[in-house]
Amino acid sequence: MTPPRTRITRASRQDGRYPRPQLVRPDWVDLCGPWDFASGPVTALDDRPPFDRRIEAPYPPESPASGVGDTGYQPVVWYRRTLTAAEVEAAGGRGDGRRVLLHLGAVDHEADVWLDGHHVGHHVGGQTPFTCDLTAVLGDGDAELVVRAQDDPHDVSQPRGKQDWREEPHVIWYHRTTGIWQPVWLETVRADHVEELAIVPDVPAGAVDVEVRLSAGAGAGTPAAADVGPEADDALRLRLRVRAEHEDELLAEQTVRVLGRDVRLRLDLPRQHNGQQYEELLWSPESPRLVDVTVQVLRGDDVTDTVLSYTGLRSVAAAGRRFLLNDRPYFVRSVLEQGYWPESHLAAPGAEALRREVELIKELGFNAARVHQKAEDPRFLYWADRLGLLVWGETANAYAFDARAVSLLTAEWTELVRRRRSHPSIVTWVPLNESWGVQHGSHVAAQRHYGLALAHLTRALDPTRPVVSNDGWEHTDSDIWTIHDYSPHGTELRARYGTADAVAALLDGIGPAGRRMRLTEEPDRGQPVMLTEFGGVSLAPAGDPQAWGYSTARDAADFAARLAEILDAVNACEPLAGFCYTQLTDTGQETNGLLTATREPKLPVAELRAVITGCRDDGTAEPDERRGQVDDPAPGAHAPHPDDDGASPQV
Template sequence: MKITKFLTAALFFAGTVFQANASDIPRGEYPRPQFERSAWMNLNGVWDYTFDFSASGLERGLEKATSFEGRITVPFCPESSLSGVGYTDFINCIWYHREVAVPEAWSGKDILLNFGAVYYNAEVYVDGVFAARHIGGSSSFSVDLTRLVTPGKSHHLVVRATSDVRSTTQGAGKQNLQYASYSCNYTRTTGIWQTVWMEAVDPAGLLSAHVVTDIDQGQLVITPRFRSESGNTLQITVKDGGKTVASAAVRAANSSVAVLSVKRPKLWSPESPFLYDINYRLVNAKGEVLDEVNSYAGMRKVHIEGNKIYLNNEPYYQRLVLDQGFYPDGIWTAPSDAALKRDIELSMAAGFNGARLHQKAFEERFHYWADRLGYITWGEAPSWGMDANGIEAARNFLTEWSELVLRDRNHPSLLIWTPMNEEWWPDRVQYPRFTADLYDLTKALDPTRPVNDASGGVHIKTDIWTVHNYEQDPARLKEIIYKDGVFFQTPLRSVGVVPANIGFNGLRLNDRYEFPSYDGKMPYFIDEVGGIKWAKDQERESQTESWGYGKPPKSQAEFLQRLEGQINGILELKDQVWGYCYTQLTDVEQEQNGVYYYDRTPKFDMKLIRAIFSRDPGDK
């Protein structure tokens, strides 16, 4: 993408901003489709920037800047080619600047500045005045600019983003902690990497709406929250196409709950991803509309009975793929909304019915397309890189994770929360405490979904028993899974007396901690398997620079034979195993074990791949 001069061209009518050049704005679509307002302005495009490797910017007064010498295309990170920068060394600090014109039509409204995500710490300044700080590289946040801006005037917006990805206090996910990418760690992402936008909201406007779909009673239970309480009324309308199927009006108070009965509800599932449209209107005593938000919901239920996961009260076998959400040109940021949709379509074409979204919190537009297309997801956070034993790391992660759960809990396609990946006993005191707190926090924020505490790692408090197994021999893989899932069912296994420095006045205590092993009373799920390497020209050339699991096959025929053997072996264990996640959807840089190449072109005859992955237990 060439960097071109970004001009804001907007037409103002009845308080609504219509962006005349929206097609010229990178990632110009509305970024929050489950909570959409009409009065908004996309701030993506060319900004000024400067690196601040000495972290002296505040001493030099950069928060008061009216321009910087560099140009960067937002929302793409400076490491990416789409940003126009392409700097891939460590970036500890970067400053952004652009002018923002607040529409005069927004007078009397609160002006909110929204960020999809900024990695990792963000400070926001307006005309040199500090506005807000946010800590956390994946969760969205809003800044109330009302006191700092004047409708009809332009202001200087400055964002300072800092990151210390090797500090162990922040989750890095698959961002590499060395200079260059290696094994299953890839190019880093720093600074603004999701859409920035501004919107006008009534001071008493809707802050959020938590939607719980109760299919057993045939109802939607909606808990709204408001920016302030002023004796107004919230009107809620639920539609099936253009037909109203339910409506309610409740007092606009943070204690209000709306229960809407939906007769003969149409349920959401991968086979039938039906969505109801929801409209929220905040009206005053005169009947004037103060705030209006459009949304949607899918009525579905996910729960666990015994060792099976249920969808809509029926056992539902999940055939997932590991999706890391990396792009050759955008790194963590998809080059377009269409690219997000296409990744889901490619996965479904390969025979998968969902994905474990691995070591990255995906943007809301991905969840939107998953909802629309009928695609199961497991929500995860970039936990790798943090010290799960550290107090500061725990505080950072718990806060960011709670923001992600609150942001995404209304999406019907998201079935399971799995916050961490492969944690292996950082210690026997703080790690169990942290993991139990993480489970309890997740359940408090969203009691409707199962929680997988640490995918493939040591389980402390979990609803699903997940394991990772990259044994390449199909027969050996089946044998290991069978023994692990059946023969080794001991309720508790003691790790003995372990010294643990818990930091109380330098005391060192002996701690006996017994952790659970699989007992057959919860779903057993292989949420990483396969990882069979296949690189271009693998059958003819050595591929020592690429990375994958096990000894690579020498031909496509050998690849397909191994793949089919592994998946069939898992399917045959349907009484012990209730789903799998294959590694992975696409290659990522040097890791070349996807079913598609990094550029999303297919490696194999996808009809053969689909025939393997589309099978459920019991299929002939």
């Protein structure tokens, strides 16, 4: 049974269950839970296979949590449930001509949706959300809702990430995630409503830029003043009101006339023009202050829509060999986060697990996470925003290079960047990893053009964050030079990254993996250098034939010694502006996590934290000025939080 929801009054203090945390409305209904399920090769609605099983959405059918647990190939899967009139009423009802919207957080990979046999939606892209408007075909009673997902396990032109194309997982690839794997939910809205919202801070200017996309037809009924009298004009006029607050302090408020679907405005924040106090509101992992933003749509004096959102005032840049957060050097201590759970695979076990994942990362002493080869659930990003964790935004890559692979990844990446650019936690974009899908970029000009185009496209969509064109090696045009190096020896790491001359020689030549580091003639412009994959030390039960890692420890003492050797070396390399350790948790047969697959630490957390941060009680290592503050674990990490702003539960 779905637990009672709490009515959200401030987006920055929600409880983490709302599926779309930066565009919040109070009334919604969670449609996760038991659905009828079938799998089979047919793709036509009339020829669908019999629904002979039950599945717990949003867990993929390959996972134990789904109740299906079938890890074999499933190229086509079907879901069915009854959408009840009571659920529509609980989501806001049909009054005032409201539209009934079905939201699907992510369905891998190609989805179709029917309501009572009427086709209401089609979507391509396994990591991006989509919405189906049910209004035109929904009657007054209950209705049959059907979702079909197609996900060819052998299609290597499709963005796959870590999903194995072989039937059984091997090396660094895992069981597949097919079909629905993020929340499905329902809400109703008035005809004039907000469809999309982006909020981008401008710290030097002391302002935030707000971009709103309104529903189709919004503004169409707004007359020109010459056509009607002033009273009718006032009654029909469409306006947008935006308000920004921090705690109980009003920072800015502005109302503008709507002349089209896309509205852009700049909120000036007067208190931020005081150069002696502006830093009090800045967002960082050590002080994750959020600013609440309320957006209202008004038709005359009638408020047709109210959405709650938030932003964080912070800037990021890469210059002078340093990563800059709020214009100050900030040493990035990151961990590779696969976002995979044994019981639920790429889907999170629940909303609370996403909060706990952020808390664990911070408790270990990291200030950043590189979410690897997936676009994580937006609720994870909310907790990263709320608790203070930098995130490198990545995506699942394809394995092939062809016109279809280019088209699919480009479309999905465009959508991801556009929808997630408001999260203050995301500080870097990474469209490609280790030349996946562009394996011959050093020889094939078309593949280099593709990598370069993705980097430029990303900057066009979001010019506020650094972009890594291809993480690990074979960079085309990156704002951060990133290197993958799994040497188990501290002496080798110190030799490669301990001096500026050694790093420069490495960037100009062949990297540790035997690949050219750069595929560009563009002169170096002082980009920071980071070691963004290293470590990977495996500690697994003795004799486990499936255990895999980049190097293997005999026991806990050997594991501790290997970690200390590697991390002490990296922490001592002054030219590095940051690192990303591989990895947070064991994942399938990949047993090189700091935590087990069930999130149990392999060494005491305090011991892990000391070696990760370079801060030892014995004084053997100290952080330098690059590293910034070593913050305490997430405040209130274990405190109950039915609703953080004290509102009463909504039953």
